[in-house]
Amino acid sequence: MLEQALHAARSFRPLSEAxxxxxxxxxxxxxxxxxxxxxxxxxHFDGTYQIHNGWGETMRVGFIGxxxxxxxxxxxxxxxxxxxxxxxxxxxxxxPLEQRGAKVAATPKQLAAGTDIVFSSxxxxxxxxxxxxxxxxxxxxxxxxxxxVEMKHVNPRAxxxxxEAARSKRRRGRSTLPFREHVQAEQGQS
Amino acid sequence: xxxxxxxxxxxxxxxxxxxxxVEQDIAVLGMKPMGDPFVLVSGTVTPWxxxxxx
Numbered sequence: 001m002l003e004q005a006l007h008a009a010r011s012f013r014p015l016s017e018a019x020x021x022x023x024x025x026x027x028x029x030x031x032x033x034x035x036x037x038x039x040x041x042x043x044h045f046d047g048t049y050q051i052h053n054g055w056g057e058t059m060r061v062g063f064i065g066x067x068x069x070x071x072x073x074x075x076x077x078x079x080x081x082x083x084x085x086x087x088x089x090x091x092x093x094x095x096p097l098e099q100r101g102a103k104v105a106a107t108p109k110q111l112a113a114g115t116d117i118v119f120s121s122x123x124x125x126x127x128x129x130x131x132x133x134x135x136x137x138x139x140x141x142x143x144x145x146x147x148x149v150e151m152k153h154v155n156p157r158a159x160x161x162x163x164e165a166a167r168s169k170r171r172r173g174r175s176t177l178p179f180r181e182h183v184q185a186e187q188g189q190s
Numbered sequence: 191x192x193x194x195x196x197x198x199x200x201x202x203x204x205x206x207x208x209x210x211x212v213e214q215d216i217a218v219l220g221m222k223p224m225g226d227p228f229v230l231v232s233g234t235v236t237p238w239x240x241x242x243x244x
Contacts, residue, residue, distance in 0.1 A: 023239055024198050030232045031196035037225050040201050045226075 003020040022080040062115040066093045070121035112138035
């Protein structure tokens with residue numbers, strides 16, 4: 001497979017303009033109303049739309065950390081009509097989401113009260129430490145059964161610590177694989 | 191960058207979006223140049239010629 005890919009890369013030659021024209025000539029009729037480009041004409045690839053309409057249920061979601069990734073993911077959850085509560089250490093960053101319909105919590109603990117699932121997307125281990133293990137931690141506010149999902153690249157030790165802290169309180173702590181591009185998050189493709 | 195062979199004819203990313211990205215010096219990562227399987231489902235092209243390079 002690798003050899004095949006290397007061969008393809010090494011032997012690549014761009015098409016001539018005439019060849020591109022000929023190729024586009026073959027697809028002109030089939031392509032004219034977008035019916036084979038479902039991402040332009042349908043909700044086929046729109047994950048947010050599918051989840052909302054497929055399950056038909058609104059979740060109570062807490063979102064901690066509204067940086068480049070978090071703000072976009074939280075924004076998608078609001079757009080999908082979930083009941084979203086957000087928290088950010090710098091409160092000003094929560095304002096745009098508040099204007100779109102999210103509630104703003106004063107502390108992580110307050111955020112976690114009454115939510116089904118808490119996502120955290122904070123900058124680094126130190127920030128995770130502060131929001132997850134400080135005096136107003138979400139785990140203290142969460143009821144048993146709440147799912148806690150850490151989204152960012154954090155040290156495995158911090159991730160394990162969160163898992164153990166959650167288990168001792170009978171909440172479920174998870175660390176996800178890192179998400180991809182910010183734009184993908186905004187477009188609901190992650 | 192490969193773009194699917196349907197794009198040029200309907201609501202074109204190559205015509206409407208790529209020039210703006212180039213102007214603003216933003217890189218583009220192409221995905222699913224066969225429109226998942228659907229460009230091939232059309233029967234107009236084979237995998238060997240299912241994308242173009244503008």
